[in-house]
Amino acid sequence: MPVQYNSKTTGSELVRGLADNIKGKVILTTGVSPGGLGAQFVETVAAASPALLIIAGRNTAKVQQTADAIAKAHPGVKTRPLRLDLGSLAAVREAAAEVNSWDDVPAIDVLVNNAGIMASQFGANHLGHFLFTNLIMGKILVASKPRVVNVSSDGHRLSPIRFYNYNFDGGKNYHRWTAYGQSKTANMLMALSLGQKLASSGLLAVSVHPGVIASNLLAHLDVAAAMEDMWPPDRTMGNQWGWDKDLYEFKTADGGVATHVFGAFHPLVEGHNGAYLLDAHVADPYTDTYASWARDPIEADKLWRLSEKLVGQEFAY
Template sequence: MQAKYNAQTTGSELVQELADNIRGKVILTTGVSPGGLGAHFVEAVAAANPSLLILAGRNPTKVQQTADAVAKSHPGVKTRILQLDLGSLAAVRKAAAEVNSWDDVPAIDVLVNNAAIMAVDFALSPDGFESHFATNHLGHFLFTNLIMGKVLAAKKPRVVSYQGGENYNKWHAYGQSKTANMLMALSLAEKLGSKGLRAYSLHPGVIGTHLGDHLEWTGVDGESLRAAERALGNKEGWSEFQFKTPDQGVATHVFAAFHPSLEDHNGAYLQDAHIADPWTETVRPWATSPIEAEKLWRLSEKLVGEQFVY
């Protein structure tokens, strides 16, 4: 089933194919500002008539624009806005408390942890953590666990994580935070698989979204990324970037969130709408290690100041 999907597969095609799996679902997606993958994802799945799209983002005005776009193209689909600043643990706790207070939303079928920052200059979060790690991992780690009761209340719940100082390297920091997303999916699968949860991480490909507006892809930033890839021995360091359209970029999101073939592959890492092949695609052993996943889980609990025992 998976072999027919590739880098050219679009989210729209998969939504049409998986419409029965999407219809009636409650889907919470983080990072849905206009022009980003999150916005493209929710606008794509809206075509299959989900029950509710919960749109979470740091800037309510931008999130409202995405909600308006959904309302215009699919007026029958309900949306709800959630203000969520993943860079602040206090803000994450506030947002999670709001979700948990929604008595009219007893269950969340799919949580898509899509929000991210990429290759920004060194900065610390309000809690004192490096900004990539704080936003891309710790914020999602805390938010996911705090609303886990509503996720586990769904019939077939899924959690999808978007993988994408003086000695600071912004690409290394971004890569480390994305590796953390992969390891969190492994931990969720191991700890909550017996309760019906399915968790996956994914790499959507290279897409021209607002996430990289601050970068010079054809200049110094593009070359620094290739240098970082070469240092790790990745084939991407010696090739040109193969850009996808936004519709192609969200295909793996749709696949991860809804495809039934993944039920028996809990914790898998996905690329191009299929399970990544470590022999032909860049999948590092430290990003798929259950030992490293458990170490990160315990460290994350320590950093957010709360234990989550399942």
């Protein structure tokens, strides 16, 4: 099995090499609608015979389509659909209560917080996952080597956490890419906090950038117009993307889940709690896009406290 990966590495390649690390695991993945990276991830991982794939999403019909695809390709792999609407904290609590009621699933080995909305808000991309993850943490921590993987983006470069105006003045000064950048920074800081707070309990938490993939997240966007809309905040932040239009390298869906698989199962990630991963390696802040505000433990702690306030519940670890 190779120890060096790059932007061409695929999820299938990694799954073949990590089959022994995946076999028998219970894996919960959010955002598994067909055509997205969540579906690609669970369908790819299914080839290595996990014990159970818990597949969560807002649209139960779409979740079932993914379950059916897994059953057709890998009839021996068990799946369990879960309705999870991350845009509603009440719905998140209901989903977490359902998971916690499953006596036949005493432990969850890996949680992959994959769901997200392109150019969207703090609530759906961060707060929903923050609450859900913490509410089911009891089931995660009883696993032998539990991991939490937050799917972020190099789009975190577009904004730090706007602590005093995270909701853009009630939407009055909303900019979709700045909001997206803030939410992706939040995914990274949440993983950093989990790693700091729960390493002593055995948890490994990381965030990942899958790359730029023509998935169903882009289906509702005019890509050309969206890119034009992204350049102003990139220029405001002094990012190279604001001037160089040729930086984007699109990956296949299989390539897009390589870093999901790496973060969820690879032993090379051990010892890098709270890290940010891309192209199936631990990010280097000197050579990779890895903004300082997304790896600052003080920012992470401030976000944790703000998140507790916004969901109305404290999680003392």
